[in-house]
Amino acid sequence: MRRSRFLTGVAITAMLAAAGCGGGGGDSGGGSGGGGSQGDNTITVWTTEDIADRVAAQQKILDGWAQKNGATVKLVAIAEDQLTTVLTSAAAANDLPDAIAALSLNGMNQLRTDDLVDPEAAKEVVDGLGADTFFKRTLELTSADGEPIAVPSDGFANLLFYRKDLFQAAGLPEPKTYTDIQNAAEKLKKGKVAGIVAATAPADAFTQQTFEYVAVANGCQLVDGSAKITLNSPQCQETFNFYANLIKKTSVPGNQDADTTRATYFAGDAAMVIWSSFLLDELAGLRKDALPTCPQCKQDPQWLAKNTGILTDLQGPSGPNPAAWGEVVSWNILKDANPKTKDLVTYMMSDGYLDWLAIAPEGKMPARSGTSTNPKEYADGWIKLSAGVDKKEPLTDIYPAEVLTTIVGSSGNFDRWGIPQGQGELASAVAGQYVVPQALAKMLNSGASAADAANEAQKGAEQIQKDLGG
Numbered sequence: 001m002r003r004s005r006f007l008t009g010v011a012i013t014a015m016l017a018a019a020g021c022g023g024g025g026g027d028s029g030g031g032s033g034g035g036g037s038q039g040d041n042t043i044t045v046w047t048t049e050d051i052a053d054r055v056a057a058q059q060k061i062l063d064g065w066a067q068k069n070g071a072t073v074k075l076v077a078i079a080e081d082q083l084t085t086v087l088t089s090a091a092a093a094n095d096l097p098d099a100i101a102a103l104s105l106n107g108m109n110q111l112r113t114d115d116l117v118d119p120e121a122a123k124e125v126v127d128g129l130g131a132d133t134f135f136k137r138t139l140e141l142t143s144a145d146g147e148p149i150a151v152p153s154d155g156f157a158n159l160l161f162y163r164k165d166l167f168q169a170a171g172l173p174e175p176k177t178y179t180d181i182q183n184a185a186e187k188l189k190k191g192k193v194a195g196i197v198a199a200t201a202p203a204d205a206f207t208q209q210t211f212e213y214v215a216v217a218n219g220c221q222l223v224d225g226s227a228k229i230t231l232n233s234p235q236c237q238e239t240f241n242f243y244a245n246l247i248k249k250t251s252v253p254g255n256q257d258a259d260t261t262r263a264t265y266f267a268g269d270a271a272m273v274i275w276s277s278f279l280l281d282e283l284a285g286l287r288k289d290a291l292p293t294c295p296q297c298k299q300d301p302q303w304l305a306k307n308t309g310i311l312t313d314l315q316g317p318s319g320p321n322p323a324a325w326g327e328v329v330s331w332n333i334l335k336d337a338n339p340k341t342k343d344l345v346t347y348m349m350s351d352g353y354l355d356w357l358a359i360a361p362e363g364k365m366p367a368r369s370g371t372s373t374n375p376k377e378y379a380d381g382w383i384k385l386s387a388g389v390d391k392k393e394p395l396t397d398i399y400p401a402e403v404l405t406t407i408v409g410s411s412g413n414f415d416r417w418g419i420p421q422g423q424g425e426l427a428s429a430v431a432g433q434y435v436v437p438q439a440l441a442k443m444l445n446s447g448a449s450a451a452d453a454a455n456e457a458q459k460g461a462e463q464i465q466k467d468l469g470g
Helices: 009-022 052-069 080-092 105-113 119-129 136-141 164-169 178-188 205-216 234-250 258-266 279-283 340-348 353-357 377-383 401-413 424-432 435-446 450-467
Strands: 042-047 072-077 099-103 151-163 272-276 308-311 326-333
Touching: 042 052, 042 340, 052 072, 052 340, 052 353, 099 105, 099 151, 099 340, 105 326, 105 424, 119 151, 119 326, 119 340, 136 151, 136 401, 151 164, 151 178, 151 205, 151 279, 151 353, 151 401, 164 178, 164 308, 178 234, 178 272, 205 234, 205 272, 205 424, 205 435, 234 435, 234 450, 258 272, 258 279, 272 279, 308 401, 326 340, 326 401, 353 377, 377 401, 424 435, 424 450, 435 450
Parallel strands: 042 072, 042 099
Antiparallel strands: 099 326, 151 272, 151 308, 151 326
């Protein structure tokens, strides 16, 4: 997914196996690293928000804090696919940063497993800001045993986008449930227009994210409360069956990924698409290299946005409640960090917070809803931010306020495989090895049954759990 913050379990597990040997300490003399440099006023922050304009925006916010506090903040942008190499080298050189920003849940859990983060520092920051000012779910996803691992900063949601004009013309209800989605996809598949497009590429994090979104809506979980793998449960078999049949009967041929699904929907050739909130600015024609190309879009670049409905929660027949799925990224304070790092993170989650979210609001939904004196300050502020790359416009000029309110509120309802059950490391590894996408691909390409796919995923996850010592 473009601008995704999904770290694969394989990569980060390998990274931290090596990094763990270096410990969490840093260069006590300062140098280029921050960890352990308690005697100076330099703080080193690594960020996975590595696009040039975003790096500049982050540095500006950090400099605002530094100037007020007589400090220097060195920002190092690192592409997530390079984090493995860079962190391993830094650990070997005893030159780790003070903090890592915008780190995924998988990455955060692996840092915790290898004892590189400072949970007490995270707790101090969260308590100082007020735990009740965060969306409860974002704190739960960034905690273990009821205590914070990191400070949740923001995230993106997976969403179901659908053509309101086509649904209304066909007299169809909003596609909130499996049944609604299936009926609409079958009815609206006509000519070159697919009923729905969704990820199917077998070695792609986007497929894992999309399937997991559909799965949690049906009560399909990676593990139960006792950490037993449950991918062959009736709920998961039902999810495999629904997903595969939907693709086979109503979608387009070939492996589908973030680029192809977006292109199909943007061309007006699909009635529905599952994508992340990162689509919001592109759908509105605010990014030149990803413009809507539907016939009506030639006259009005925002026609597709105006005629698209957006849903956060889905409901499967076996799901206990409607569910949302999203990624939460966090500030991770490393062990032996400069003591001022806590003050910096506190600033980034308060005075500098809306500026941080404004870097890319379509993919930076607030994890903190407000302050003790203004409980909705950041949630309401996010809605008013301007999104886009080549052109920027306030989100409220494009999408109805009630839709934006629902999207930002979905942060409080995110469900994720393994993490709520304390199995974040397992979830990271299962996702990183594409266990489920590969099982799904066999259903789509070789005619395997839902039971076959679920059993294959079950065996793959069980082997990973065994390898991890579970």
